[in-house]
Amino acid sequence: MLDLHLDLDRAAGRLGVQLAARLRDAIRSGRLVPAARLPSTRALAQDLGVSRGVVVTAYEQLAAEGFLVSRPGDGTRVARLPAVPAPAGRARPEARGTLDTLPE
Amino acid sequence: MLDLHLDLDRAAGRLGVQLAARLRDAIRSGRLVPAARLPSTRALAQDLGVSRGVVVTAYEQLAAEGFLVSRPGDGTRVARLPAVPAPAGRARPEARGTLDTLPE
Amino acid sequence: MLDLHLDLDRAAGRLGVQLAARLRDAIRSGRLVPAARLPSTRALAQDLGVSRGVVVTAYEQLAAEGFLVSRPGDGTRVARLPAVPAPAGRARPEARGTLDTLPE
Amino acid sequence: MLDLHLDLDRAAGRLGVQLAARLRDAIRSGRLVPAARLPSTRALAQDLGVSRGVVVTAYEQLAAEGFLVSRPGDGTRVARLPAVPAPAGRARPEARGTLDTLPE
DNA sequence: GTGGTCTAGACCACC
DNA sequence: GTGGTCTAGACCACT
Numbered sequence: 001m002l003d004l005h006l007d008l009d010r011a012a013g014r015l016g017v018q019l020a021a022r023l024r025d026a027i028r029s030g031r032l033v034p035a036a037r038l039p040s041t042r043a044l045a046q047d048l049g050v051s052r053g054v055v056v057t058a059y060e061q062l063a064a065e066g067f068l069v070s071r072p073g074d075g076t077r078v079a080r081l082p083a084v085p086a087p088a089g090r091a092r093p094e095a096r097g098t099l100d101t102l103p104e
Numbered sequence: 105m106l107d108l109h110l111d112l113d114r115a116a117g118r119l120g121v122q123l124a125a126r127l128r129d130a131i132r133s134g135r136l137v138p139a140a141r142l143p144s145t146r147a148l149a150q151d152l153g154v155s156r157g158v159v160v161t162a163y164e165q166l167a168a169e170g171f172l173v174s175r176p177g178d179g180t181r182v183a184r185l186p187a188v189p190a191p192a193g194r195a196r197p198e199a200r201g202t203l204d205t206l207p208e
Numbered sequence: 209m210l211d212l213h214l215d216l217d218r219a220a221g222r223l224g225v226q227l228a229a230r231l232r233d234a235i236r237s238g239r240l241v242p243a244a245r246l247p248s249t250r251a252l253a254q255d256l257g258v259s260r261g262v263v264v265t266a267y268e269q270l271a272a273e274g275f276l277v278s279r280p281g282d283g284t285r286v287a288r289l290p291a292v293p294a295p296a297g298r299a300r301p302e303a304r305g306t307l308d309t310l311p312e
Numbered sequence: 313m314l315d316l317h318l319d320l321d322r323a324a325g326r327l328g329v330q331l332a333a334r335l336r337d338a339i340r341s342g343r344l345v346p347a348a349r350l351p352s353t354r355a356l357a358q359d360l361g362v363s364r365g366v367v368v369t370a371y372e373q374l375a376a377e378g379f380l381v382s383r384p385g386d387g388t389r390v391a392r393l394p395a396v397p398a399p400a401g402r403a404r405p406e407a408r409g410t411l412d413t414l415p416e
Numbered sequence: 417g418t419g420g421t422c423t424a425g426a427c428c429a430c431c
Numbered sequence: 432g433t434g435g436t437c438t439a440g441a442c443c444a445c446t
Contacts, residue, residue, distance in 0.1 A: 161430095268435090365444090
């Protein structure tokens with residue numbers, strides 16, 4: 001029985017991304033071992049108190065990254081070779097700004 | 105002259121919240137000292153390349169939290185007693201969840 | 209006035225992916241020029257007869273690929289430098305199979 | 313002995329539709345000649361690593377289109393007159409859309 | 417039952 | 432008004 005501490009900060013939004021991050025960490029750290037079966041999207045959604053779409057999004061993202069493998073009708077499992085260093089990612093546009101303040 | 109690194113991630117949205125978080129951190133860490141005067145909302149907005157409403161929102165929130173004090177004619181300043189070691193009193197809705205998995 | 213021929217095959221599913229593909233082609237081919245403003249997600253959804261989520265998904269994907277830039281409150285536009293060769297992509301698991309048949 | 317390259321993309325789902333498409337192409341292109349006997353649903357399912365229902369669905373669809381003929385005790389064979397040059401008669405719901413954009 | 421997808425509606429933040 | 436996000440419900444395909 002693994003307690004994955006899947007707490008989500010609802011106020012922060014992007015629940016799917018948060019959940020994916022939690023699960024990714026669990027896999028990377030080994031708390032979630034290869035071939036382990038994950039809860040169904042419906043079950044986890046209910047457990048977390050979020051809509052199923054949130055869980056589907058998270059599983060989808062992790063599947064695209066190679067951490068999970070999900071097949072319709074069969075459930076979702078941790079991939080056998082969760083390798084993958086990290087999907088690089090394009091640099092996000094940022095609004096740079098500097099604040100010059102002199103203490104009174 | 106302090107460089108506060110107030111970079112905002114435009115793509116992430118919630119700019120007001122982001123900005124407030126950055127300023128809060130600056131105050132907590134001491135990079136922004138008590139009584140220090142903050143830039144006007146208009147100036148900071150222009151510096152960051154965001155609309156003034158974003159900055160107004162951030163200042164309002166930090167004022168409500170006790171970090172900032174704004175008085176007409178005196179602009180906005182860091183409060184002398186930034187109080188609130190950690191806003192733990194504020195309810196933070198969370199979705200808790202446990203994951204029971206047995207690797208088959 | 210550009211007719212982008214954004215026809216979608218509803219029976220094929222993955223409407224968001226289809227739409228993204230159509231728009232990507234339009235950008236790559238130059239039919240959609242840099243800085244051109246795209247219709248709002250709501251407007252295009254209604255025009256195509258799909259739910260807004262489908263359009264949001266497509267815009268989101270193209271934004272992640274660097275083809276589009278969307279900012280809340282402002283609309284969505286074609287990026288200035290739509291470069292990007294193609295996001296490689298991990299090899300998909302396949303079910304291989306051979307069929308040996310002798311014509312009677 | 314014909315290698316039909318019946319590779320299916322499991323991640324894409326709709327395996328039945330994919331398989332039917334592959335077989336239809338094989339018939340149209342002549343790689344699968346009239347009166348040729350197809351493998352049993354069980355055999356092909358095992359060969360492809362999918363459930364039998366997938367193959368049954370594919371055979372059924374092709375039979376309905378006139379490409380295959382299945383008779384009890386005689387298995388499934390390619391029809392002598394694969395007729396139907398193109399299933400244009402079947403309604404194919406499409407979402408048409410035009411995009412009018414002027415590059416500002 | 418399980419994942420995949422789409423819909424319709426809603427709320428928020430930003431401009 | 433616009434994009435971003437979440438919800439709730441539904442249908443389909445596969446096992």
